[in-house]
Amino acid sequence: MENKREIFHVLTRRFGLLDKNCCAVGNFEISIVQSHILYEIDKQFEPSMQQIAESLAMDITTFSRQIQSLVKMELVKKAPAPQDKRVSILSLSAQGKFVAASIDHSMNAYLEEVFSHMNEFERETVIRSLKLLNEAMSKSSVCCKPLY
Amino acid sequence: MENKREIFHVLTRRFGLLDKNCCAVGNFEISIVQSHILYEIDKQFEPSMQQIAESLAMDITTFSRQIQSLVKMELVKKAPAPQDKRVSILSLSAQGKFVAASIDHSMNAYLEEVFSHMNEFERETVIRSLKLLNEAMSKSSVCCKPLY
DNA sequence: TATTTTATTTGCATATTGCAAGTATTATTT
DNA sequence: AAATAATACTTGCAATATGCAAATAAAATA
Numbered sequence: 001m002e003n004k005r006e007i008f009h010v011l012t013r014r015f016g017l018l019d020k021n022c023c024a025v026g027n028f029e030i031s032i033v034q035s036h037i038l039y040e041i042d043k044q045f046e047p048s049m050q051q052i053a054e055s056l057a058m059d060i061t062t063f064s065r066q067i068q069s070l071v072k073m074e075l076v077k078k079a080p081a082p083q084d085k086r087v088s089i090l091s092l093s094a095q096g097k098f099v100a101a102s103i104d105h106s107m108n109a110y111l112e113e114v115f116s117h118m119n120e121f122e123r124e125t126v127i128r129s130l131k132l133l134n135e136a137m138s139k140s141s142v143c144c145k146p147l148y
Numbered sequence: 149m150e151n152k153r154e155i156f157h158v159l160t161r162r163f164g165l166l167d168k169n170c171c172a173v174g175n176f177e178i179s180i181v182q183s184h185i186l187y188e189i190d191k192q193f194e195p196s197m198q199q200i201a202e203s204l205a206m207d208i209t210t211f212s213r214q215i216q217s218l219v220k221m222e223l224v225k226k227a228p229a230p231q232d233k234r235v236s237i238l239s240l241s242a243q244g245k246f247v248a249a250s251i252d253h254s255m256n257a258y259l260e261e262v263f264s265h266m267n268e269f270e271r272e273t274v275i276r277s278l279k280l281l282n283e284a285m286s287k288s289s290v291c292c293k294p295l296y
Numbered sequence: 297t298a299t300t301t302t303a304t305t306t307g308c309a310t311a312t313t314g315c316a317a318g319t320a321t322t323a324t325t326t
Numbered sequence: 327a328a329a330t331a332a333t334a335c336t337t338g339c340a341a342t343a344t345g346c347a348a349a350t351a352a353a354a355t356a
Contacts, residue, residue, distance in 0.1 A: 002275050005252055005255045005256050007282065008278075011282055015156065015163060018290070039153075050304085057165055065306095084353070085303095085352055086303040086353065087304085107153045107156070108151075108153050110288075114284050127152070128273075130155050132274055136262050140265065197334070198334065208334085209313085214312090232321075234335070
């Protein structure tokens with residue numbers, strides 16, 4: 001039996017570091033959390049505050065403030081939903097889309113670099129495994145809210 | 149070609165959530181960062197401040213303050229190194245060891261639960277893949293300091 | 297219409313972060 | 327040996343992030 005905790009401990013730290021490579025796009029300095037928010041808004045269709053906050057398993061009050069920052073930076077737009085004025089629909093501005101695309105591009109480049117240290121067979125196995133792991137985690141009771 | 153960013157985005161978030169399940173041991177409330185610190189101190193042999201901070205790729209000033217907290221909680225002990233009085237050697241107190249062991253236990257239980265959603269073959273493949281990924285990341289130039 | 301529920305925001309109070317500058321000790325240079 | 331530089335760590339900010347409790351405002355329900 002492996003020591004899974006050790007593996008995860010290291011991996012978690014490394015993911016955190018990899019994630020830090022995200023966040024300088026031209027003049028914009030963005031935090032990791034903010035990059036995750038941009039990513040989710042881009043991914044979802046006309047999402048509300050709640051939806052994104054829940055997808056990222058963030059506290060809604062913290063999230064609210066992060067959105068305020070991103071709106072101030074003119075990366076995110078917030079519009080009241082026509083059918084329900086309590087709800088705010090989030091979207092990326094043109095700038096926001098540009099920033100999100102830049103981050104996506106560089107993150108993928110970093111990941112390609114990481115995977116370049118494997119052969120083709122390993123690459124495929126690892127990718128397949130990560131998908132399996134994601135599925136298992138989504139089924140798990142102890143972990144992990146973001147539903148997808 | 150897969151969208152690796154998507155896979156990593158989700159995985160990173162989930163790891164973060166899983167990690168949050170770490171930190172309540174009896175009366176102690178510990179942060180995620182602090183649980184990582186306890187883990188590393190336990191793992192290494194008579195480590196200095198620098199060594200642990202570097203293993204976790206933490207800023208030394210932030211680390212210094214975290215250690216102060218852990219010392220105040222009586223989970224960590226700090227002793228000047230005999231050969232070099234500038235250096236502080238870190239160790240876990242009895243309580244610290246207990247807390248670290250408790251966290252280790254519950255994290256492993258959580259991980260077992262996650263892996264219970266796979267069959268034996270998948271489990272082995274995934275574990276092997278995570279090790280491969282760790283190795284690749286350690287070779288990477290864009291990522292990821294903790295050396296091991 | 298009155299009450300409850302839902303979506304989001306604000307008020308705190310606390311914790312975390314990292315840069316710049318400081319202290320103390322050891323190593324190197326002259 | 328004295329002066330200088332390098333190292334290990336700590337402290338002073340100042341900015342940012344966090345989350346609970348309470349507030350607001352708009353539906354939904356009674």
